[in-house]
Amino acid sequence: MQRRTFLATAAVTGAMAALQPGLALAETPNPMTQKWAGRFGGVPAFDKVKVADFKSALEAAMAKNLAEIDAITAGKAAPTFENTIAALEDAGRMLNDVQTYYYIWGSNMSTPEFQKVEEEMDPKLSAHYDKINQNAALFARIEAVYNAPDKAKLTPEQQRVLWIYYTNFVRSGAKLSPEAKARVGAINTELAGLYTKFSQNQLADENTWIELSEADLAGLPEGLKAAAASNAATRKLPGKHVIVNTRSSVDPFLTGSPVRAAREKVWRAFVNRGDNGGATDNNAIISKILKLRVERAKLLGYKTHAHWRLENAMAKTPENAMALMEAVWKPAIAQVAIDVADMQAIIDKEGGGFKLEPWDYRFYAEKVRKAKYDLDMNEVKPYLQLDKLREGMFWASGQLYGFEFKKLEGIPVFHEDVTVYEVTRGGKHVGLWYFDPYARPGKRSGAWMNAYRTQERFKRETTTIVSNNSNFIKGKPGEPVLISWDDAVTLFHEFGHAIHGLNANATYPSVSGTAVARDYVEFPSQLNEHWLSTPQVLNQFALHYQTGKPIPAELVKKIEAAGKFGQGFGTTEYLASALIDMKLHLAGDVDIDPDKFEREELAKLNMPKEIVMRHRTPQFGHVFSGDGYSAGYYSYLWSDTLTADAAEAFADAPGGFYDKAVAKRLYEDIMSAGNTIDPVEQFRAFRGRDVKIGALMRKRGFPVPPGA
Known part of the structure; x- marks a missing residue:
């Protein structure tokens, strides 16, 4: 524990000792650095977390992690998989646990007090990982194992783990000169601070x-x-x-x-979030981030940040990703033009006297939906109760993967809204699922999945702990929370990430569950969206909140008939963001005014004026709150190409989306595999061939290119 914390603790304990003769002075351990205790192999002690403890916990965990690295490099024996790679897999466990608390607070429980900790500690965490990734002695051992003749004797999973470590160290600058390493480290530290500031600005605007x-x-x-x-x-x-x-x-x-x-x-x-001038404006931050990213990429030997990011993705190159996006962009905006004409016709018929603008699009799209398909989504919403849909997700995962969910009491949570479920299969414990469904101040917007702990059996059998987080508006006590169809799709999507983690069956934690390529990780989650619209789920769980009756068959037919409606809008607003992301990171070493760049590039793309990007650049947290999806927002489309193709495997099977044989292949080839096998090989094993784009175009109602 750090000296400053010890002195404060000692002062309090000393005062107590003065009142109680014989009481020994003792340092109070930081709860976040303690091993997780309790059932199920231990659970996070959320009830003991104090913001004031984060700094000392992170510093203690980083120090322990560096000591573990020193122990590996100090080894006298020749480097082997066990004494180097396996040892690295076992290092940093305390830091992983502390960061679980840290990132949960950053996403779900952010306060001005916590944000001060982030501002100080995010750059330190970045520097910490650079210290490891640029450790020459450590890389020498990794490289020796990687080049050893007996590498072929390792198991396929061990070879995959070794390849990942070697590749990631090289991509982080392990082979650079000391001067270049120092500059890369300085860039990473500066970027960490900029990412924190961007996120805090975005959260501040979203809290208005x-x-x-x-x-x-x-x-x-x-x-x-x-x-x-x-x-x-x-x-x-x-x-x-x-x-x-x-x-x-x-x-x-x-x-x-x-x-x-x-x-x-x-x-x-x-x-206009992040784009209003003043203290929370993100434009200058973005310009700095882009300059630093391209400088780092060139130091690492790459033409641009995009080329560096995509090297170990499924797409491999920015050119491949751009080719897919461009193939879908033209039919998407063509469909938007058709839809806009339909909406304008309604406006004119009503005597509106105005041209459709972006703030009108969603409202009039619903009118077109009703006119074309006799479908009013307001008629659907009373059947979409959050609690019932959650039960539907559980049921569908049980049919596919044998999961059963049981609500638990007495497990520490970070907010009273969070519920915890035990997940079992055939009576055997599989993991825990935490659900945090409601919006609140200090919680970032959107929906996401986290893995608090990944499945592994490297040292011992360890089960996973996963969570889903949403931002539904909490109703009055006793009232059901009704959500839109789009929100229901998102609910199933994020749960798809959770069951990807729950299905994990790997030996080593670094290749378990969702630890896969960025443009592959969305595939299992997007695939899970399809089970929402199955009759089995709708008939059992889409129940009217007042009458309890299932959604009428004729309403379901209308939903199915209108299934491709809105694909022009959804594809265009998403792809505009993905294309701008890629273009920003292919621009090279030039000064970029984000607003100007966005405006000019969208004009070149013939962006429909009635639509804006799903994430405008100044609020694009996927890309500028970390490296996460930078030059990688295309991943959702890349993954959906896989998704659409895989969905057709179910649709064409005798049992449809509950076909046992296809579900078995899905589990064995994809859901359980994590990153133990190259994703291209995973999909090829499941589908019996490589992916084709035709299914994606059919899914979206776009023309299928010849040969697709």
Whole structure:
């Protein structure tokens, strides 16, 4: 423990000792550095976390991690897989545990106090990992094992783990000169600070809200009005109605509000997050990030940041990723033009007297949906109860993978909204699933999955702990939470990541579960979306919140008939973001004004003026709050190409989406494999061939290219 914390603890303990003769002075251990205790191989002690303890916990864990690395490099025996690679797999466990707490607080429980810790510790964490990745003695041992003649005697999984370590160290600069290593380290440290600032600016803008007047509320569906009142009450504004500046609050309002001026007001606040000037403006930060990334890429021997990022992805090169995006872009914007014409016709018929604008799109898209398919999604929402859909996810995963879920009590959680479930298969414990469904101040927007602990059996049989996190608006006590169809799809998507982790069957933690290539990780989650719309799920779990009756068959038929509706919009708003991401990172060493670059490049793409990017550059957290999806937002499309092809394997099988033989192949070849096998080989084993683009185009209702 750090000296500063010890002195504070000693002062308190000393005072107690003065009152209680004979009481020995003792250092109070930091709860976050202790091994997880309790059932199921231990669980995180969320109930003992204090923000004031994060710094000392991280520093202690980093020090322990470096000591473990020193022990590996000090070894006298010749480097082997066991004394080098396996030893690395076993190193850093305390740091992993502490970072689990740290990143949960950063995403779910961020406060000004915690953000000060982030500002100090994120650069230190970056420097810590650079110290390891650029450790010459350590890399010499890894390289010796990698080049050893007896490498062929290792198991296929061990060879994969070895290849990953060697490749990642080289890509991090292990072979650079000392001067170049130092510069790469300095860049990484500076980037870490910029990522933190970007994220905090984004969170600050998302913690704002738009207050609605009585005129703004006119015609608003009662459910949305109640959500706006709940948003206000949460922010201690009783009697008011507010739209929080997050997607989960904004999108339903834009879809449901008939008041055009209110839609525009809410839309402008949302699309300008991070782009308003002042303390939370992200444009200057983005410019710095881009310059630093390209400098680092060149030091590492790559033409651009995009070439560095994609080298070990499925796509391999930016050119391959761009080819896929461009193949889909033209049919997507062609479909948008058709849809816009349909919407404008309705506006004109109603005597609107205006041209369709982005803040009108969702509202009038629903009118077109109703006119073309006699489908009003407001009719669907009463059947989409969050709790029932959660049960439906459990049931479908049971049919496919044999999972059973049991709610647990007494497990420490980081917020009262979080529930914990034990997952079993055939009576055997598989893992734990934590569910954090509701929006709150200090929680980042969107939906995501985390792995608190990955499955492994390297040292001992260790089961996984995974979580799903959403931002649904919490209703009044006793009231069901009703969600939109799009939100239900997202719910199943994120649960797909969780069951990818729960199905893991690897020996080594670094290749277990979702630790796969960025443009492959979305494949299992996107595939899981398909089970929402199966009759088996809808008939059992899409139950009306008042009558308890299942969703009518004729309504399901309408949903199926309208299944491809909106693909032009969804594909275009997503692909615009993915293309701008890639173009920013292919631009090279030039000064970039993010707003200007975005505007000019979208014009070159003939971006429909009625749509904006799903994530405008100043709020693009996927890309600028870390390296995560940088030059990699294309991954969702790449993964969906795999998804659509795999879905057709189920659709064509005798048992449809519950076909036991196809589900068995899915589990054995993909869901359990993690990164133990190259993803190209995984898909080839499952499908019996390489992926084809035809299924993706059919799924989206776009023309199928010849030979696809």
